[in-house]
Amino acid sequence: MSTDEVFMEEAIKQARIALEGDEVPIGAVLVRDGEIIARAYNKVEESKNPLAHAEMLILQEIGLFNQGKWQPNLRLYVTLEPCIMCYGAIVLARIEYLIYGATDKKAGFSSFIKKRTGLNHVPYIIPNVHEEACSKLLIDFFKSKRRGSRVV
Numbered sequence: 001m002s003t004d005e006v007f008m009e010e011a012i013k014q015a016r017i018a019l020e021g022d023e024v025p026i027g028a029v030l031v032r033d034g035e036i037i038a039r040a041y042n043k044v045e046e047s048k049n050p051l052a053h054a055e056m057l058i059l060q061e062i063g064l065f066n067q068g069k070w071q072p073n074l075r076l077y078v079t080l081e082p083c084i085m086c087y088g089a090i091v092l093a094r095i096e097y098l099i100y101g102a103t104d105k106k107a108g109f110s111s112f113i114k115k116r117t118g119l120n121h122v123p124y125i126i127p128n129v130h131e132e133a134c135s136k137l138l139i140d141f142f143k144s145k146r147r148g149s150r151v152v
Contacts, residue, residue, distance in 0.1 A: 005130060007075070008077050008101055010077070011027045011078060012130065012134065014029065014054065014079075018043075023044060023045050027042075027054055027078070027079050028054040028058045028076060030062060030074060030075070031075040037062065040061060041057075053083065062093075072096070074096055078098070080104050081102065084107070091122065098123040099129050100125075100134075101129055102131055103127060103128065
């Protein structure tokens with residue numbers, strides 16, 4: 001198993017925590033030099049805040065314990081392709097690598113950004129790591145919502 005797969009499994013664990021709280025099951029971990037330095041999962045419903053995506057929460061968390069807004073050697077693992085809001089924050093934070101699981105064909109950043117020109121920073125992107133497991137969490141969650149039941 002690759003290092004990216006190991007860290008994505010940790011992001012999946014965060015997504016499962018979100019699922020237990022009846023949140024959209026999206027999780028993230030932030031890694032520096034092979035160590036997880038932050039973890040987060042969606043808290044939109046809990047916080048009643050539409051900005052409380054896992055990526056946004058993790059970026060806020062790293063701001064609490066570092067000296068500057070840009071930190072080198074960071075790898076962000078997210079179970080779903082980030083939306084345009086989160087991708088913008090990732091670019092502004094200068095995250096070096098963005099690794100995601102499932103592709104979001106409706107709201108993922110790649111459906112909005114065709115050319116990456118004019119940006120001061122663009123992360124290296126590694127898509128579809130543990131795509132099947134990440135997709136299954138989301139598919140099962142939304143199926144349960146349509147049936148009116150809860151999946152845990």
